Amino acid sequence: MDRLIYTSMTGANHTLNQQATVAQNLANAATTGYRAENNAFRAVPIFGDGLPTRAFVVDSTIHADFTPGALQTTGRDLDVAIKGSGWIAVQLDSGEEAYTRNGNLQVSPNGLLLTHNGLKVKGDTGTITIPPETRITIGVDGTVSSVPINPQPNTVALVG
Structure with missing residues (x-):
């Protein structure tokens, strides 16, 4: 029973991290140049005693979304927008x-x-x-x- 709690807790822990990522994305929705982060999970089988259907949950990819946002005209000469993948x-x-x-x-x-x-x-x-x-x-x-x-x-x- 004790090991089952740890196994199920991995899913809850990564779900909590995903909530933090969503909160970060919402907090920076109006920040110029901000790129949203995305989480994706995958199951990793547990080898050893017990049924082969047990699995841990881990983040498989945490990456930023580099889809360009809408351009805003500011009228300032020193406000620039970057097209494509530049930095x-x-x-x-x-x-x-x-x-x-x-x-x-x-x-x-x-x-x-x-x-x-x-x-x-x-x-x-x-x-x-x-x-x-x-x-x-x-x-x-x-x-x-x-x-x-x-x-x-x-x-x-x-x-x-």
Whole structure:
């Protein structure tokens, strides 16, 4: 009897984890760039004494749903959306590289291109720095360019 309780408890434990995943998805339903998590279960047979029909329940796949959400027009030049399977590379405070799909960007007073929560956006050669008195544009391919505001508006510089 004691082993039967542990066997049945595996299903209850994974169901509780699935509820937590659903709650997380609901809490972030309006978060820009959030990707929902999905759970899938599978039965694993128990070998040993007892009937061969006994099975544990385990998570077979926990994965994110990368289906693109609806695009929203914000009117900000620094709000970008990512088409397909791309990511924005950022630098964590520890110096490690991480990735996000949240395209709500900003420029710091020092000229660094940052995410909405202050992480530095990285390009091919390191963090992206925006020259002073320029307007930046982000191309469809992810190229970040700067255009001077005053003297020569036709001069475009690739910054990341």
